[in-house]
Amino acid sequence: MDYLLHIMILVAIYSIFAISLNLEMGYTGLYNFGHVAFFGIGAYASALLSLQGMPVWFSMVCAMMIAGGLGALIAVPALRLTGDYFGIATLVFAEMVRLFFLNERGLTRGPMGLPGIPRPSFIAEGVHGLPMYLVFCVILTILVFLVIRRVTTGPFGRALKVVREDEYVAQALGKNAFVFKIKAVTVGSVLAGLAGAQWAHYVSYISPGDFTLNETILVLLCVVLGGRGTNWGPVLGACAIVFFGEAVRFLPIPPDFGRFVAPIQGMVYGLILVVMMLKRPEGILPEYRSR
Amino acid sequence: MLRVERVTKCFGGLMAVNDVSFNLAKVGITGLIGPNGSGKTTLFHLITAFYALDEGRIFFDGKEISRRSPHTISRMGLIRTFQQTRILPFLSTIDNLIAAVPDQTGEGFLPNFLRPAQVRREERRNRERAEEILEIVNMTHMKDELAGHLSYGQQKLVELGRVLMASPRMILLDEPTAGINPTLIRQLVDIIVRLSERGIQIFLIEHNMPIMAELCERVLVMDSGSLIFSGTPGEAQEHEAVIEAYLGRRDHVA
Numbered sequence: 001m002d003y004l005l006h007i008m009i010l011v012a013i014y015s016i017f018a019i020s021l022n023l024e025m026g027y028t029g030l031y032n033f034g035h036v037a038f039f040g041i042g043a044y045a046s047a048l049l050s051l052q053g054m055p056v057w058f059s060m061v062c063a064m065m066i067a068g069g070l071g072a073l074i075a076v077p078a079l080r081l082t083g084d085y086f087g088i089a090t091l092v093f094a095e096m097v098r099l100f101f102l103n104e105r106g107l108t109r110g111p112m113g114l115p116g117i118p119r120p121s122f123i124a125e126g127v128h129g130l131p132m133y134l135v136f137c138v139i140l141t142i143l144v145f146l147v148i149r150r151v152t153t154g155p156f157g158r159a160l161k162v163v164r165e166d167e168y169v170a171q172a173l174g175k176n177a178f179v180f181k182i183k184a185v186t187v188g189s190v191l192a193g194l195a196g197a198q199w200a201h202y203v204s205y206i207s208p209g210d211f212t213l214n215e216t217i218l219v220l221l222c223v224v225l226g227g228r229g230t231n232w233g234p235v236l237g238a239c240a241i242v243f244f245g246e247a248v249r250f251l252p253i254p255p256d257f258g259r260f261v262a263p264i265q266g267m268v269y270g271l272i273l274v275v276m277m278l279k280r281p282e283g284i285l286p287e288y289r290s291r
Numbered sequence: 292m293l294r295v296e297r298v299t300k301c302f303g304g305l306m307a308v309n310d311v312s313f314n315l316a317k318v319g320i321t322g323l324i325g326p327n328g329s330g331k332t333t334l335f336h337l338i339t340a341f342y343a344l345d346e347g348r349i350f351f352d353g354k355e356i357s358r359r360s361p362h363t364i365s366r367m368g369l370i371r372t373f374q375q376t377r378i379l380p381f382l383s384t385i386d387n388l389i390a391a392v393p394d395q396t397g398e399g400f401l402p403n404f405l406r407p408a409q410v411r412r413e414e415r416r417n418r419e420r421a422e423e424i425l426e427i428v429n430m431t432h433m434k435d436e437l438a439g440h441l442s443y444g445q446q447k448l449v450e451l452g453r454v455l456m457a458s459p460r461m462i463l464l465d466e467p468t469a470g471i472n473p474t475l476i477r478q479l480v481d482i483i484v485r486l487s488e489r490g491i492q493i494f495l496i497e498h499n500m501p502i503m504a505e506l507c508e509r510v511l512v513m514d515s516g517s518l519i520f521s522g523t524p525g526e527a528q529e530h531e532a533v534i535e536a537y538l539g540r541r542d543h544v545a
Contacts, residue, residue, distance in 0.1 A: 156403060
């Protein structure tokens, strides 16, 4: 039972993370390969503030603002680049952020990580707090889902899609493509920061090794699998990926082969990504219906 | 309304547009013709700031637009189309049109929550207007179809409809009739005439001479980056330099 709660909490957190990437990748066409950076910034910021004695809700709000602010700051130079080059720049940024966590020992304790991150005061620590933490995460996920659905089904989402489809047309129609991209990255970073903060307060211990390219690939997979540019897609993708990831634990694997499981799992993720891109690039839930 | 003063643009050693000046003062339809590679599309790119000028100045409605960005020029009411039709393939036909409305309140993130009623009202009004315009361009039956599924000619009509949604004061059309069938050409020409009658200034690049002669009061002719002629279509067809530009020099023929 507790294990099921654990999985559902992960689904809720990954849903927000995937929704945030989808806003950039699905709606705006920005291939952000460093999205984990903002998840990590949110996690570290919220953890450090709450460890200083700040209330958890306050730490989380600050973490979102810090992630969003850094997102906007990095987006301005990175968005001077287009297509693949933007992807490379974000990839490098994420690596820089990870190295910062690893080496700024005075602030982050480096590879030793940050233990003892508290949960919100109304939620018990340990296993007893799980149901309440799930409620907390689900409420936030629903809230984020509704906010993003509201903006993406209206003029804002349409303008993002115009930028995605054809930047020149966007400009010819009087839309400042650059500003729309900045907005998408900023909102995406705020939400990634929220997901990271939720995660840090849930697992109570974070270290730089939690924020690698693997996490970016995983969330990318959620979005691609579920359906880019849709609202339910990232949520569905998060469910599928988290359940798949956890299901592997129950496979009857002989102890001697245990050390191969993780790399094989990574290979399977990669395989899913390749097969999806080749066979069904629009994902399980397509953005548009072809007649 | 549109004044171009001594505009020059080089690509490496190539003078794509060389010291071009003209003034389109009164409302009407003006044509821009010239052989392939003579700099017509480059001139359009310069006017709409998709290319940066090397030299010269451009004024729209009395204000200098030479150093502005494409989207600010568009918002002033100077709207263009592209030579290669650029519809938004994964948006529905009607969304292609609605997207063209400038300054929608709901295009901001926060107004969706701070002023939801206004966003909804605008959206409803824009949708109604898009439906009217789809009626004008005869595309109502395709309104919910993905624009990428339309035929080339239909995409041209949608593109024209999109320009109308942007409330233009002047339209730059880059070869609106290229590659479409005669029936659709008729339809496009009718729409262009109606727009002009509504007081929208039109400046178009076109290779179809009979259509130019029918539509335009005035044509400009470019050759190798320079403006070589300005006058009525009839005069252009008699003009020595224009004939040379299209057919080569006469005195080379023995």
